[in-house]
Amino acid sequence: MKYPKLRELKEAIYSLVTPSYTTKFPKEPHTPYPNFRGKPVVDDANCVGCETCTNVCPSGVITFKDDNDQKIRIIERNYGLCLFCGQCQEHCITGKGVTLSDQIYDLATFNREDLIERQEKELLICESCGAVITTKEHIQYMHKKLGPKAFSSIINLNVLNESLRLASEEEIHVEVRDGLKRKDMFNIICPNCLRKILVKTSY
Incomplete structure (x- = not known):
């Protein structure tokens, strides 16, 4: 039988009389250290669904899927x-x-589906080509951020007309027929269709 060395025996005795370095989690709650980075918590009221977080996430945690039929992201x-x-x-x-x-850190679960959260945002769809422009909340955030400068954008102006009812529905919604025309600028259209109108009517 190999006897323990004096150093090992000293460490064992020292461990018996000194407090432990580890916590008793999960039996006792753990208090995270300052600046601890735990679970990302989403504030739906302040999230505009702009896709910025998707573009910067290195591990692909966040994904977007646009449903053009239901107009939701x-x-x-x-x-x-x-x-x-x-x-x-x-x-x-x-x-x-x-x-x-800085408090939510225990994400252990037996079902991985429990770790998936879903969120929905209303979309703005181009009335001409059906392309996704952005979410309505994104446009509204731009209005608050830009202030009066938001009126310089035709898309923003049309959305404001729709939300504030500055004009009647018949005046701001014109059916697109036989190609894009200048009157279609006052519909909710994407930048690509707007460019086509400006190029077509200018040259």
């Missing part, structure tokens, strides 16, 4: 893949759409 976040790097929080255009929690 479905946002999925799979926290089982999250690195808690904080890129989504740092690059959020509103600064409040997502925040890394």
Whole structure:
């Protein structure tokens, strides 16, 4: 039998009389250290569904799927893949759409579907070609951010007309027939269709 060395015996005795370095989690709650980066928490009221977080996420946690028929954008976040790097929080255009929690850290589960969160945002669809422009909340955020300058954009102006009812529905919605014409500028159209109208009517 090999007897323990004096150094090992000393360490064993020292461990018996000193407090433990580890916590007793999950039996006892753990208090995270300052600046701890936990689960990203989404504030739906301040998230505009602009896709910025999707573009900067290094592990592909956030995915977007646009349903043109129902005019909704479905946002999925799979926290089982999250690195808690904080890129989504740092690059959020509103600064409040997502925040890394300093308290939510226990994401262990037996069902991976429990780690997936879904969110829906209403879309703006081009009335000419059917392309997705952006979400309505994104446009509304631009209005608040730009102030009176938002009226310089035809798309923003048409959305404001629709929401504020500055004009009747018959005046702001014109059916697109036999190609794009200048009158179609007052519909909700994408930048590509707007460019076609301007090029067609200018040259």
